[in-house]
Amino acid sequence: MVNMLTFPAAVVLLVPSVTPVGGVFVVGTHTILFLKLYSYKDVNKWCRELSRVKAKKLARSLSCPSAQHLNGGDRKVCYPGNLTIRDMYYFVFAPTLCYELNFPRSPNIRMSFLLRRLFEMLFFMQMLVGLTQQWMIPIIESSMKPLEDMDLTRMTERLLRLAVPNHLLWLMFFYGFFHSSMNFSAELLRFGDRQFYNDWWNSETVTYFWQNWNIPVHKWCLRHFYKPLLRRGFSKMVSQSAVFFLSAFFHEYLVSIPLRMFRLWAFTGMMAQIPLAWLVGRYLRGNYGNAAVWMSIIIGQPFAVLMYVHDFYVLHYRQEAD
Template sequence: MFIETKRCHVLQESLLSSASGYSNYRGILNWCVVMLMLSNARLFLENIIKYGILVDPIQVVSLFLKDPYSWPAACLIIVSETAGWILHIFNLTCMLIFPSATVLTVTSMTPVGGVISLGIYTVLFLKLYSYQDSNRWCREIRQARAKRLTRSYSCPDVPQSNGSAVHSHVSYPGNLTHRDMYYFVFAPTLCYQLNFPRSPRVRKRFLMRRLFEMLFLMQLLVGLIQQWMVPTIQNSMKPFQDMDFSRMVERLLKLAVPNHLIWLLFFYWFFHSSMNFVAELLQFGDREFYRDWWNSESVTYFWANWNIPVHKWCLRHFYKPMLKRGTNKFLAQTAVFLVSAFFHEYLVSIPLKMFRLWAFMGMMAQVPLAWFVGRYLNGNYGNAAVWMSLIIGQPIAVLMYVHDYYVIHHSSTE
């Protein structure tokens, strides 16, 4: 037993002697770590004593926000012409899809609120399209001038108009500022220009008159709709459900007068009072929002003169580019009616949460009507045909939409 105990002590001593050799380097590593920490702590303390605290996250962010156009690498990757065009199309598409999806899915959204919301987004869609298109023309002209080339179109600039005053003249790309873009967003026009005609001052009396007209006519419109149109429309539902043709015609004729009067008041409220109010407030010099459409001897003349901002947009950004690409004139006009019909349907069917294409069909019916009036009627006969289409055509569409809306949303619950 003594021999075994002695043998164990010898074995233990041999193990301890081998552990104290080169295989046990943990202490050396700890020593290196401690020395490294102390040396770096000295350097860190020396840097703090010499320079102070220099860490400032806000300063780093401000470097990127101060002049984002000075990032050549990021601009080459993100804002190339192809990528910019794709992002522009994506933005415009979302501008139409997202509001319409919201109107369709949110049950608390009323038809009137939906029409107003989609109308604002449609105006913004047309403005941003014009903004990109106009600046693209200016960029191409600038490149062409650099190469001593000429273009068949010119960069949109200030139109010569009497009584206008230009506050400051800018040229591309000096117009690419937030101030310029936001002015265009709120200006009563759909076509972008680098230098809009400006009025020299704000006429306070003119501004107050337009404001009074806006408030008074709005109350009058609401009162006429509630007192005159709503009862007539409600009484028209049964003849349409029973398909009583004689009573349907009688209801249609009864609705035509108040509907047309309300449309005329709305036209004056929007195109004269409201748009002149905004133009005067922003010192916007171009006040041609409509022409003498009431003297129209053809349907084409009416559509070209009753809504000048939309007509100029269609002419400048849709009709003329199609002609330059070799499209037939009649096909180009039909395409303009198609686009107009799409937006009419977009603004009416989606807020009502039903798709009956009455607005689209009514707009497309203007194409054969315009051809017939322009070919066979002229003078007073053409003017009478235009007035007839306005007085009779609108209440037909109103009754069709109201009837379908009533059937879909109310008749099933009764």
């Protein structure tokens, strides 16, 4: 399974014709497949262990939950009846990272709902490309000189100018991906669990934001990483820190590989979410906590964008010019 991460990374790093956009797509796709296959392996391992014990009633209740519909059919599936190519492919394309033997299924495909989500996907894709080219790129290009000269005043001005389009694009990407595209694939596959996000915009703590803005990843981390660490005897603090470390690793992996550079400041910046979450949760409440979360989103992301673009420019374009 490690090859799911190392092979695409090696291809992106060794093949010069792979662009950063193409690298993000390839690395992101293989990362999703890695998480899905890990969940598939874990769940079938748990079912296999249950089948070995003599508590057949308990094993049947855990491996065969009650459901009206299942992956690709209308009957319940029990282990090892789920070990089919059809079942695996359904899980690969389903908008979830956590495998189940019997997914909840919707009764039919609503064409009007499907077409609305398709229109939203196409609309936001065009908007993201257009606003990036017409708004963000000129600001980023004008920011290279202040960054090189370490002009703090102009750097701050460029950062604040970049914060507006960056945040707008982030919101559009969130809606286009987590609502439009995931609901589109769910409707097409009659996938019944549509909880892809919660009310993260009302977050009063950083922890609540990370737990609710990306439900599929949160469920995977909780089920396959956090709880196994607790069962092994680790404390909650250590387990939470390990989850943040894993998240920081994958965030840096998804960015550093396509850009062909690793930046320790970005990795430590992700890990800085741990003391930030502690400080906000301890000293800020209500609207003040919500304001702190929003400020970390609005200011933190454009700062990271500027740093990455600057380093990418220095490494790849200035060296060629010299």
